[in-house]
Amino acid sequence: MLRPIRLVVALVGAIAMVFAVALPASAHVTINNTPQVTAGSYAKLTFSVPNERETANTKKLKIVLPVGANQALPNVLAQRTPGWTLSIEKNGSGIGAGVVSLTWTANSSAHTIPAGQFEEFSLMGGLVPNTDRIYFDAIQTYSNGEVVSWDERPTSSNPNPAHPAPSVKVVPAAAAGAGAATAAKTMALGPAVSGGDGSVAAAGSPAATAAYTATAVLAVAGGLFWMRRRSRRTGLSG
Known part of the structure; x- marks a missing residue:
């Protein structure tokens, strides 16, 4: 039988394993501001670009828009980023029309x-x-000349490619309203878990599951530590 101190160490290790599974292995270029967009609407898409190199900085980002008839965006406007120069490649006339790529x-x-x-x-x-998902190609250039393309689409044989293309899910206008009702029902069924940074994880999500597990493990460890201290005090008083 494990002694209390060793059991606490084992439980702490279990917590580390839980969070290792719950958190992503590495960061990629992703669309992070919205989980889905509605067909027929105008949507703001924000690309998060992390630097994954210790000895080089990211100096350029190019976003190539989809050209397929079922994924094309006929009108695109870019937001300025302070400290970065924006270049827009177009294949047409008119503001926002025929945009092929944007480079910061x-x-x-x-x-x-x-x-x-x-x-x-x-x-x-x-x-x-009106499609299931829209994919973009992102090309990241580092200060040492290295170029990394985030342009791989998941397939049945490779559902998690090494360099996934940033994408966003599309829902029909009718489904968007139904999704809001479902989200409200989910919130009513279970509490959310608040992160230390002020973020909130929905009940049942990987982050929430990890948080609940960690809380339970720490509670057990605290109880064992308290029982051991109490037994020592009882022995000394006897």
């Missing part, structure tokens, strides 16, 4: 993205096509 380039080394940090780049596009 850091104005100086002081504006590049260093290790351990990220930057956000936004665009507004529409009308959102």
Whole structure:
């Protein structure tokens, strides 16, 4: 039978394993501001670009828009990012029409993205096509000349590619209203878990499950520690 101190150590290790499973292995270029967009609408999409190199900074990001008839965005406007110059490649006339790609380039080394940090780049596009999911190609350039393309689509044989293309799910207008009702019902069924950074994880999500598990494990460890201290005090008083 494990002694209380050893059991506490084992439980702490279990907590570490729980969070290792719950958190992503590494960061990629993703669309992080919205889980889904509604078909027929104009949507703001924000691309999160982390720097994954310890010895080089990210100095350029190029977002290539989808060209397929079922994924194309006929109108696209870009948001300025302080310290970065924006270049827009177009294949048509008119404001926002025929945009092929958008490229943000850091104005100086002081504006590049260093290790351990990220930057956000936004665009507004529409009308959102009625499809299941829209994929974008993201090309990240580092200060040492390295270029990383985030352009891989998941397949049945490779559902989690090494360099996934940033994407966003599309729902029909009718389903968007139903989704809001479902979200309200989910909130009523179970409490959310508040993170230390002020974020909130819905009940049943991986983050919430990890939080609940960690809380339970720490409660058991605290109880064992208290019982051991009490037994020592009882022995001394006897």
